[in-house]
Amino acid sequence: MDILKRIENYGVIPVVKIEKADQALPLAKALCDGELEAAEITFRTECAPEAIEAIRKNYPDMLLGAGTVTTVDQVKKAVESGADFIVSPCYVEEVVSYCVENNICVMPGCATPTEVQMAVSHGLKAVKFFPAEAAGGIAYINSMASVFKGIKFMPTGGVKPSNLHQYLLNPNVLACGGTWIVPSDLLNAGAYDDIRKLARDAVFAVLNFSFAHVGINCDTCREGYENIFRLADTFDLILGNTRSSSYVGHEVEITKQPFKVRGPHGHLGYFTDNLERAIFYLEKKGIEFNYDSVKPYNGKMYVIYLKEHLAGFAIHIEERNDHNPGKWEHREEVKAYAPAEIEEREALGE
Numbered sequence: 001m002d003i004l005k006r007i008e009n010y011g012v013i014p015v016v017k018i019e020k021a022d023q024a025l026p027l028a029k030a031l032c033d034g035e036l037e038a039a040e041i042t043f044r045t046e047c048a049p050e051a052i053e054a055i056r057k058n059y060p061d062m063l064l065g066a067g068t069v070t071t072v073d074q075v076k077k078a079v080e081s082g083a084d085f086i087v088s089p090c091y092v093e094e095v096v097s098y099c100v101e102n103n104i105c106v107m108p109g110c111a112t113p114t115e116v117q118m119a120v121s122h123g124l125k126a127v128k129f130f131p132a133e134a135a136g137g138i139a140y141i142n143s144m145a146s147v148f149k150g151i152k153f154m155p156t157g158g159v160k161p162s163n164l165h166q167y168l169l170n171p172n173v174l175a176c177g178g179t180w181i182v183p184s185d186l187l188n189a190g191a192y193d194d195i196r197k198l199a200r201d202a203v204f205a206v207l208n209f210s211f212a213h214v215g216i217n218c219d220t221c222r223e224g225y226e227n228i229f230r231l232a233d234t235f236d237l238i239l240g241n242t243r244s245s246s247y248v249g250h251e252v253e254i255t256k257q258p259f260k261v262r263g264p265h266g267h268l269g270y271f272t273d274n275l276e277r278a279i280f281y282l283e284k285k286g287i288e289f290n291y292d293s294v295k296p297y298n299g300k301m302y303v304i305y306l307k308e309h310l311a312g313f314a315i316h317i318e319e320r321n322d323h324n325p326g327k328w329e330h331r332e333e334v335k336a337y338a339p340a341e342i343e344e345r346e347a348l349g350e
Contacts, residue, residue, distance in 0.1 A: 068088070
C-alpha cells in the first residue's frame with residue numbers, strides 16, 4: 001500500500017522523541033497494544049536511527065517515519081534503519097530533492113504558500129503543516145488548499161484530542177501528528193501502560209464511533225406501519241419515510257418489508273467520521289465486512305455491514321454526512337397515504 005495512504009488510514013501518527021535506545025521496543029509494544037501501529041521517531045536525539053532499526057526488526061509491520069530530518073545524511077541513516085517516510089520541520093531543498101530522486105516518501109514542513117509551491121514543484125502530494133495551531137490552524141490550511149489544489153496537509157503542533165475531529169473532518173487534511181500520545185514524562189518514567197491507553201484513546205478519537213439507530217424487522221408493510229405509528233404516537237415523533245422502512249425519530253428504523261438478510265431481528269447502526277478509516281482499523285482486528293452490502297452516496301461508500309451478527313442483529317457502520325432517509329414528515333401526513341401504499345404492496349404480494 002502507498003505510504004501516504006497508510007498514513008491517511010491511521011489518521012494520527014504519534015510523534016516521539018526517544019531519549020534512550022532501550023525505550024524503543026517497549027514503546028513500540030505499547031503503541032501496537034493500543035492498536036496504533038505507527039510512529040514518527042524524531043531525529044532530535046542521537047539514538048533515533050538505533051531506535052528505528054530495533055522497532056523495524058521486531059515490529060516489521062509498523063509504519064515508521066523519521067521526523068525532524070534536516071540533512072541528507074539523516075535521510076540516509078533513517079532509511080537504512082528502516083524508516084518508511086521522512087518528515088522535516090521546514091522546507092529543506094536538499095532533503096526534498098534527495099528523497100524525490102530516490103523515491104523516498106517525504107513530507108517537508110510548510111507554513112507559507114512559498115514553501116507549499118516549492119513542494120508542489122517537486123511533485124509532492126502532501127506536506128507537514130507546522131506549527132499548525134500557531135500558524136493559523138484549519139482556516140490557514142483552507143486558504144492554502146484553495147490555491148494549491150490536490151495537496152494535502154499533515155498538521156502537527158497544537159493538535160490535541162479536543163480539536164482532532166476538526167482537523168480530520170477537513171478534506172484537505174491527510175492525517176495529524178500526535179504529539180500528545182507519547183509525552184516525554186511518561187516515556188522517561190517507563191509508564192508504557194499509560195502510553196498504551198493514550199494510543200488506544202487516540203484511535204477511538206480518530207474513528208469517533210457513536211450509536212446511530214436500531215433497525216427492527218417487520219414482515220409486511222402493514223405490520224411495519226402499525227409499529228411505526230404506535231411508537232410515533234406514543235412519543236410524538238416525526239417520521240423519515242422510505243419505500244423499505246421508516247425512521248421513527250432518529251434512533252429507530254422499522255422495516256416495511258422482509259429484511260432478514262441483514263439480521264433475523266434487525267440491525268444496529270453506528271456512526272463514524274470516516275468509513276474507510278474505520279474499515280482499515282477493524283479489519284486489522286480480524287473483523288470481516290460484507291462488501292456486497294455497501295451503500296454509496298456522493299460517489300463513495302457511506303454504509304457497510306459486518307459479516308457477523310450479534311444476538312440476531314446485523315451491525316452496520318455509517319459515515320456521518322448530510323444524507324437523510326427519505327422525507328421527514330409528521331406522522332399525520334404519513335397516515336394519510338399509508339393505506340394506499342399498504343393496499344398496493346399487499347396486491348403485489350410484498
